[in-house]
Amino acid sequence: MEPTDSLPTQADTVIVGAGIVGCNIAYQLTELGREDVVVVDQGPMPTTGGSSTHAPGIMFQTAEPKVLSQFADYSRRLYSDLEGADGHQAYNETGGIEVARSEERMDFLQRRVEYAKAWGIEDPQLLSPEEVTEHLPLVDADQIKGGYYSPTDGQVSGVVACDALAREAMERGAKFVPHTRTEDVETENGSVQAVITENGSIECNEVVVATNIWARQLGEKLDVHLPVTPVEHQYTMTESLDELADSAVDITDHPLFENYENVSGEKAKRLLVGPDRPILRDQDNAMYYRNHGDSYGIGSYNHDPIVPDPQDLGGNDPDGEQGSVHEFTDYHMNNATHPDRPDKAPRQASDELLPATAGKELEHKYNGMFAESPNGLPVMGPVQEYDGLWTAAAIWVTHAGGAGKALAEWMEHGVPRLLSGPIDLAHCDVNRFDEHEGSWDFARDIGGEEYRIVYNIMHPKWVWTETQRDIRRTPMYHTHKKYDAELWAEAGWEEPHWFDSNADLLAEYGDRIPDREGWEAKYWSPIEGAEALNVRNNVGLHDMTSFNKMEVIGSDAGEFVQYLCTNDMDIDVGDVKYTLMCNEGGGVRADITVTRTDEDRYLLLTTGREVGNNHVAWVREQSPDDVVVNDVTSSLAAMVCTGPNARKVLSKVTDVDLSDDAFPFFTSQQFFVKNIPVTALRVSYAGELGWEFYTPSEYGERLWEHIMEAGEEYGIRPYGNGALNSLRIEKGFRLWGKDLHTEHNPYEAGLGWAVDLETDFIGKEAVAAAADGDNIDHKVACLTLDDEDAVVLDNKPVLDGDETIGYLHSAEYGYTEGACVAYTYLPPEYAEPGTSVEILYEGERYDATVREEPLVS
Structure with a gap:
């Protein structure tokens, strides 16, 4: 031929x-x-x-x-x-x-x-x-x-x-x-x-x-930029x-x-x-x-x-x-x-x-x-602007065979796969980009920087330091600067990772924060640990504006939300429910919090940073003509006030009854914080008593100031992503794109409780096939290092002798637990609590033990 x-x-x-x-x-x-x-x-x-x-x-x-x-x-x-x-x-x-x-x-x-x-x-x-x-x-x-x-x-x-x-x-x-x-x-x-x-x-x-x-x-x-x-x-x-x-x-x-x-x-x-x-x-x-x-x-x-x-x-x-x-x-x-x-x-x-x-x-x-490309990875998948338009670019000869196989499977069967099984392409998806990334100024500068660093020794937490920074500012940006925030670029957002103004907390908490040296000490501050412990013991305020937020609106919105979600979404106005979205192959496409804000209106909250845009594109792709899906990420400021003193702080700025009876867990209400209109959710990714607040962006800075002023007598401090990552991993909360993605079904991920097989949803057939557990090759496992002062980073092999049995999806030090915590997926016989394994990190082997989750209740 x-x-x-x-x-x-x-x-x-x-x-x-x-x-x-x-x-x-x-x-x-x-x-x-x-x-x-x-x-x-x-x-x-x-x-x-x-x-x-x-x-x-x-x-x-x-x-x-x-x-x-x-x-x-x-x-x-x-x-x-x-x-x-x-x-x-x-x-x-x-x-x-x-x-x-x-x-x-x-x-x-x-x-x-x-x-x-x-x-x-x-x-x-x-x-x-x-x-x-x-x-x-x-x-x-x-x-x-x-x-x-x-x-x-x-x-x-x-x-x-x-x-x-x-x-x-x-x-x-x-x-x-x-x-x-x-x-x-x-x-x-x-x-x-x-x-x-x-x-x-x-x-x-x-x-x-x-x-x-x-x-x-x-x-x-x-x-299409x-x-x-x-x-x-x-x-x-x-x-x-x-x-x-x-x-x-x-x-x-x-x-x-x-x-x-x-x-x-x-x-x-x-x-x-x-x-x-x-x-x-x-x-x-x-x-x-x-x-x-x-x-x-x-x-x-x-x-x-x-x-x-x-x-x-x-x-x-x-x-x-x-x-x-x-x-x-x-x-x-x-x-x-x-x-x-x-x-x-x-x-x-x-x-x-x-x-x-x-x-x-x-x-x-x-x-x-x-x-x-802006993150050095391929640009591939279905372009959300047009049905039938696919891309496959920024791919080298080295990777073209695998990329071609994954894309063809995606086009033919709806799920990217290799011979070994499903492959998660969240960080390669063409829909991951934000609007500013389509400008030639951005693409030129970041493309040149990606070229510059291609053979450099790059830390996994490294972020752009000078080129194309300060593009997206949350409404609290100037307040963060006032508190000497260490700002990192995340999908263009300037996000606090810790606040240097919290250094005085080390006098109280420093003895519970192990020193670090070497690779794991880079892009880290002990202030992260102090902020985390302050949330556990007092109260903290975190800016979560960059998390992706969607409104689903229409007379058939409820039916559509049910079709998207694995859980039973027959909820009343004001109810909040945690659920999953799966793809056709039963892989977890996203974990989301769904709030019914009106009879025909729902608020969907999902992962931030670049992978969150993939979720928005996915929901829009599935939506029928009579349902409107609005990306409200930029139009809503978001923050969470959390910690044992959260109720005391918030009671000073609102007349709403915040008691457990009047405002139960996983419910929402709309009211005023002083003069600021908010939608408040009784949930917290940090795992402590807390409320998430959503308000139109122009009110965000003033809302932040109201809460900070009210919390001064209760020890409130702003806290960054470093503390949040530590807090959430101790509670066993998954981070989509790290310890949860499309290569895992809900049962492998330990999230079968978020599935209701009596409902119909995308991927149900594949999810149901995995429900009995007979076909599960790997199960999620929570590990802690036996050495309480040791710290490892993620993406490292988990070993039984010389055999690799998994790798670390997430790893963070748990300051409340007093040990480094990691999440991995292991063969079922290794995933049982009490099992001893080893982690290879920087040439050294670290003993670790599988633990019951969550570590902090």
Whole structure:
């Protein structure tokens, strides 16, 4: 089967872009049984001229985000099963080595081992300098402290893989149409109707935008502002090296060579040659390496970010110019321009690590482009603005196989899955973005910053410090500044993590807050512990404006809310109920608090930060025409007053009876706090006596002041997210996106009590199938470290001997409990209280014990 020049006039699904992502999606959709799939691309095939054509194809599987390692692991397995046009396996399993030039980087590589164990990457190893050179003799052992070795890492040629994937997709009925630029997508009444190309239109039901660096351009035509940023990095290939003479290969007889040469020119003679030794990464100098026969390829992120405007990107013209390649900038190779690496030029760093390259000519060199997103993760899924419009962008060759599989399953069955089961894509979802992220100013700056930090040692709690800050301010922003809040950017919101004005609380509580040092001490203050203990003992006030809030309105709103929710939602006006929303596969899509505020009006409260927008999009997608779903996150200020003295404080500013009889738990009332109108809910994520307050944003600051003034005599203090995370984990409250997400059903998550199988809801069939517990492979488990002074961070492997049995989803120190608390999912036999396990953290093993939850009642 071959690509066709004949443009179909109709198709069920059109994929725009035949690079590694588009080809993977076509392969997966046709494997799931779809036949009416058309793939169009502006360039020739399989060498379309996009990033897949110029990419060297190295695949390091281990990443800090679990989803990237899952994608990479699947990609490796898929590419290993593909047969290239030359009859050989498409994937070169050479192994991959990351070296350390500093002790700090060696600590980082130990974390790589721990991530690999947590995510299931095979046989991760730390190597001594001498062991590194056993695999890579050209590396100067004197330049390094050691290395991280992943034996199943390797390389795949994007062109070889695209060709193999496309051939199999075409054999199953897909059509590939080259030399066809997409100009627009026609829509009507909020639904996709057709793809408009330079050669005609294709009527269709679904469109997947898989155009990577060009994704933003097509999105703008639809008023869908995709924050996908093209960035440039450098790639060069040396002249032939005597030390690699035995690896010399003549690739000109490869079946794809002529096609490749037509697009890439002479460098195709190097690019098409796979490596015969481990791929190499020197992250301290933002460099990576692989051999191309008897030449070494040198990739460099070690320069100042170069971010071209998407509107200035060309296409792939008939003369063979690649739109994804810009002219090589010698200055960036020969001078130290990276903001975080000002002391050594990339060429110097390269020649030190690989002395064989010193003084050698760089025969082929170019600036190749790839796409970044604001959190460095893919941008994929159904676009909420249009039925039938899907995206798959900012995805590398390494992750394209897994991303293609997950997206195809999502499109066909409604739930993203890999072979191992459901995969949670909350942090990859195209609908996660806030409005400001669609601006080019934001996307340009953050895309450049993502490029800058791609090889930096980044702490999991790190947040942007300068770039694109101070965008969204809660009504209490100036008050927070007055109290010297440590503000972190969360989905653009400036949110307090702790308040330096509370440092005096350490005199009272400091002896209950263990000292920290090392990795776990970064982005932490003992004030977090003091704030948490003050809430437990006195009273605190927390700004929760950034939590996503939705109003569901209409005569059928009650019926719709029931359809969304797993619990029995037949509630009276003023009632509040905790419930779950599940997807079609029974995975927990969100946990929410639902308040019936009127006969035909409900308030839905859910997780904040970037994942909360996914929930808003999900609810809107499910809603019938006669129900209105309003996102009221920005229009309502929100705060919670909580702690043993909360009732005393609030009784000073309202005449409402706040007693248990008059204002029971999980009820709401509307009244005034002095002169401020509020909707008050008797709930608290901190787990103490408390009330949440919602008021129009313009009243928020004054409401905060009223409560703070009333609470002065009772020891009220503002508290930040650091304290809240500690408070909630002690109470066993789940945090969606961390210890609760779509990879778990309600029974695995220990939330079966929030399910009523007598009602009908999305995913009921799958949830009911899990209700008897027979098919549960993992159950939620609460752990505490046996050493009361020890602290670990999340995403670390849980061990039984040398066997990994789970990983930490959340971990926070519980200051009331007096121990570090963690939540994980373990095989049922390990999830029983009293079971002893170990946690691997920073190279040390920590004893931990499974406990009954909640720890604090």
